Amino acid sequence: MMDIFLAGTQTTSDTLKWIIMYVADNPEVQAKIHKELDGLGNDFDELRHCKNKMNYCEAVQREVLRMRPAAPVGIRHRTLRDTKLGGYDIPKGTIIYANIWAIHHDPKNWESPEVFKPERFLNKDGSLKELDKKTWLPFSSGKRKCVGEALARANITMTMALFFRRFKVSFPPGAQPDFEPMMLEINGSPKPQKIVVQNRI
Numbered sequence: 001m002m003d004i005f006l007a008g009t010q011t012t013s014d015t016l017k018w019i020i021m022y023v024a025d026n027p028e029v030q031a032k033i034h035k036e037l038d039g040l041g042n043d044f045d046e047l048r049h050c051k052n053k054m055n056y057c058e059a060v061q062r063e064v065l066r067m068r069p070a071a072p073v074g075i076r077h078r079t080l081r082d083t084k085l086g087g088y089d090i091p092k093g094t095i096i097y098a099n100i101w102a103i104h105h106d107p108k109n110w111e112s113p114e115v116f117k118p119e120r121f122l123n124k125d126g127s128l129k130e131l132d133k134k135t136w137l138p139f140s141s142g143k144r145k146c147v148g149e150a151l152a153r154a155n156i157t158m159t160m161a162l163f164f165r166r167f168k169v170s171f172p173p174g175a176q177p178d179f180e181p182m183m184l185e186i187n188g189s190p191k192p193q194k195i196v197v198q199n200r201i
Ligand code: HEM
Pocket: 003, 004, 005, 007, 008, 009, 011, 012, 015, 069, 070, 071, 073, 074, 075, 076, 098, 138, 139, 140, 141, 143, 144, 145, 146, 147, 148, 149, 151, 152
């Protein structure tokens, strides 16, 4: 139970904080989020039916999870026996981890990886592209991948919808936002930032 609480709280809240920061820093992205959410009309009352109509919000979520994965090097594992991986010999008992950050920022995988661009996940007609699970893996991969992915993704989608429907965010005038994560145990958390939150309704 402790694993679920520890692994499931800061990861989701950090991702939401990164989303707020990237949206505050990109007014044109925020305008598109607001347009999409305003377009849901009365459907908004039944949020669970809206997920498939929120492609742009989904693209923002994917891009933030790519640029600032909440667990940038996953969880450490120890090999149970001598093994070979990618041509390397790895002795029994070696501590290994997946460098998710490096995969997400590798220009071989992503065009201009340091640029925040949710559109990279969308087709020209606004539909979502198929996810390449070899290059986008914020929840890691394989047998020990995150067990909370579906819960986290649903939680982030609903919070984004409820929050951005109601609020507009920005950095205070003259602020110099800091997008460098600070590593806390396994988490790549944002540093505390001041954000201006304005009511839209
Ligand atoms: C944005 C949110 C989240 C992200 C980015 C994330 C990411 C990850 C990653 C990268 C791992 C390591 C997998 C590996 O060892 O290869 C992991 C493991 C794990 N996550 Fe998450 N996680 C998130 C939310 C959650 C939530 C909401 C829960 C539970 C309610 C959860 C529960 C766990 C558990 C129990 C493990 C260990 C799995 C195992 O060792 O078999 N996570 N997560």
